[in-house]
Amino acid sequence: MSSLPRVDWATAAATAARLTPAGPVPGPAEAAAVVADLRDASVRAQAYVREITRMDPPGSRRTYVIDRGSWIRANLAGFAEVFDGPDQAGSARIREASAGVMAGAVLSVLSPRVLGQFDVFHGLADPAVDRGRLLLVAPNIHAITGKLGLDGADFRLWVCLHEETHRVQYGRAPWLADRLAELVRVAVSAGPAASDHATDAITALMSVVEGHADVVMDQVGPQVIGTLPTIRARFDKRREGRPGLARILGRLLGMEKKLAQYREGAVFCRSVQRLAGVEAFNRVFDSPDLLPSLAEVRDPDSWIRRVRP
Template sequence: MGLYHSVRAVAGAGGDGPIDWTAVADAAKAATEPGDLTVGEAERDGYATDVRDARTRVRAVGELEFDLPETVEIQNRHHWIDANVATFSRVMEPIEQQAEYIPGVARVVNTGSMALALSFLGNNVLGQYDPLLLAESDAHALYFVRPNIDRVAGQLDVERDRFRRWIAFHEVTHAAEFGAAPWLSDHLEDAMEDAIENLTDGNLDRASLGELDTTMTAVEGYAELLMDRAFDDEYDDLRRKVDERRQGRGPIATLVRRFLGLGMKRQQYERGKAFFDAVADARGVGAAGRVWDSPEMLPTDDEIETPSLWLDRVDP
């Protein structure tokens, strides 16, 4: 497996649509080492304990009621790529349905771009809560990419089990958000579908994109707040080292991150966490969780910048 096989998979992209998803999966996996997935009983029990403890702590600290996803998997990188090819293809389907004749060269370029994205993410994602947006079922899933967790723990020179537990707490906070807000999946799907529909019509709907960005800022920011306040061990060194690692990436990694919009995601983390920290400091963590009562309780972009505006509106 390697670059040659990845290029060959992309070059052989076929079908009638703008992206050959089978070739995407083949190329991304050819360019990505799967990583070791030899998990002993003690380590498997460690993952299970981390997730259960995170659920207990997040429920108590966040004052939220939620259940864990039925699917909790320890994956290698190829497993993660396969799961997310399905997600990406589902999200892109409305655009693909609008596409008419697609030249072979364009299909190869599109397929190569998606393969590059999934290969990069497959090498870097540590854990993922997946609400399976735009799926036909209401199933949710929780993934841990073991080879990446082990590698990054070594790169950061931190104890692996504590790092794994920290990642588990972060992903369980996302399960808490979607569990506490049954409307959240539909809300995100509607915003995504509106934005995609406008793109297929040749329009850039800034309102839908803005609403999507604001909602994701709330999702990421609340997860950061709850992760820090529910975690039952020291985490300052973990956060500092992870931030330093992000800032110290080389030019190629930086370019790929920009292509994927990961710089925007970091802004969502930072802006959202600042908002929720301010709310929690003023009224408590339970008050911050009121954003999940209904879509109307989500902060606006102006309220994220000035949390007192949100507090005055929802809890005067």
Template sequence: MSGEDRDLPGARIDWSLAAGVGRRLTRPGPRTTGYTLTTAREELTTLAARAEGPVRETTGLADGLPVPTASVLDRPEWIDAAARSMSAMLGGGTATSPGIAGRVGGIQAGGLLALLSGAILGQYDPFSPDPATGADGVLMLVTPNIIAVERSLKVVPSDFRFWVCLHEVTHRVQFSANPWLRSYMLDNIATISTENDESGAELAARVVGVLRSDKPREKGVLGAMQLLQTPEQYEAFTRLMMLGTLLEGHADHVMDAVGPLHVPTVDRIRSAFDQRRQRKQNPLQRVLRALIGMDAKLAQYIRGKAFVDEVVATVGMARFNAVWTGPDTLPRPEEIDTPRRWVDRVL
């Protein structure tokens, strides 16, 4: 990271403190024996490697590239990894940030990491180096959370674990086959994170202007981002949302394409998991979901999968893969819900 990058807001968060706070606040996960936990970790490592073959065959991506080993973690280990990733992504480097603001930000970030540590099943992190190879990108699987969900859903553990691996390995394949995605994300994150020179009065005037405008606005967290960000920041945020929608929808499409051939109980798993996504939450849970953008994330899965399903059904996977050519071939907001417009423009 350059010296300029270190002036980003994320650089003033004490990520070392955030990791420490997160580790103290996180809950230990479901009660299980050491043998069960060790067995699950070993199986997840094996399944992540096994998933690579069918994912590559289905997507037509990453053929011939080496298959990295997944990092199978507990919740505190995931918090440490996530803090390192956020520090690298936002320009914080490895050192802690001095001053009260950095410590306050670290405490707040630690609380969020603790909250997320109980929800993340798996994650592909394109910003952190693989511990085994040093190359950019590492696939993480959080064992206690996977065990907790498979117990809650009452599904076959080995089938559910492979099903989760299919989704996360698809993300690894996406980035391995298309290295430009990482720099594209970093460029947009830098735009979003850069502080602007607006005064309070200028910010208020811009927000009022947006509220009075006839232009359509998003709801919830996305609407708040639209109000608070400058036009340049919101454009970058929108680009990231469109990329995230594509990545998640593509991974869900691959799961459903590969699952019936390799996961005997996939129909039961998909049904149970979709019901879990849509179940009602108490008011506190709804507030927390809104704050961390979980509802927006769910919309990404649904809209993105519908886009990929329709395009692949129309033109096939090989021609769909034109989407990975570069930033100009990514779907635009108006194309996500009308895939034919993307087909007409790109193909």
């Protein structure tokens, strides 16, 4: 196995800062109102998601409402934990500026599009830090609301439902972030055969967590979001979709088309819940061995047969 890429994180940060376009700048009163409503929507989403998913993990429920620059810095810090680890972070080893430029460029391209993200790698290398944190990119949510002509309060709650589902998933399965980090390391450092196996495993994992979040959004939505059909119809027309961790990994690992297949994960989730119930589906978060393979994501019956007691 070859070594992990030596990324110059300072170059990545400088590249992203240089290339990231400035976001919309609403007036102070309007900006304050959007931030306050996002915080309120995040709190409301917590109760809805926990009721629908039947999962209520312990841990911090704090939400960070941020701008594009803060989102970029959060992701660079998270990937530094994945690639460097606690033993090498901050070391004086030689790093590659080219890898830093690529990472910074990818994040700069995605930064105007991402609405929210559960930062799964936060605290990965430091046991004293709370694992994971929920990020909401206020300027982008505000801009898309206006661009698509959506009801602001409804759209903000809709976004929060998706990201809150991720918080519940990773809270229920503390090992999940470590598993994803391990697969990413293998995908970027191993030979072709091992790398293909890792990318399939990443695709399966991300399809399930993203698909499940979309299902929860739609299950909760009709009860509390009056304009849900409008939001879904207009948002689904956006070609770039809803960039988040899957899109970042796809760009960085060269597997964007694979990780864009959220619909397979949503079909898997709905099928398992219909055939075996919500609690049966929740077993995917019980241990790494119970995660479905990519073949099982596409054949939910086979996963049910494998894990059924």
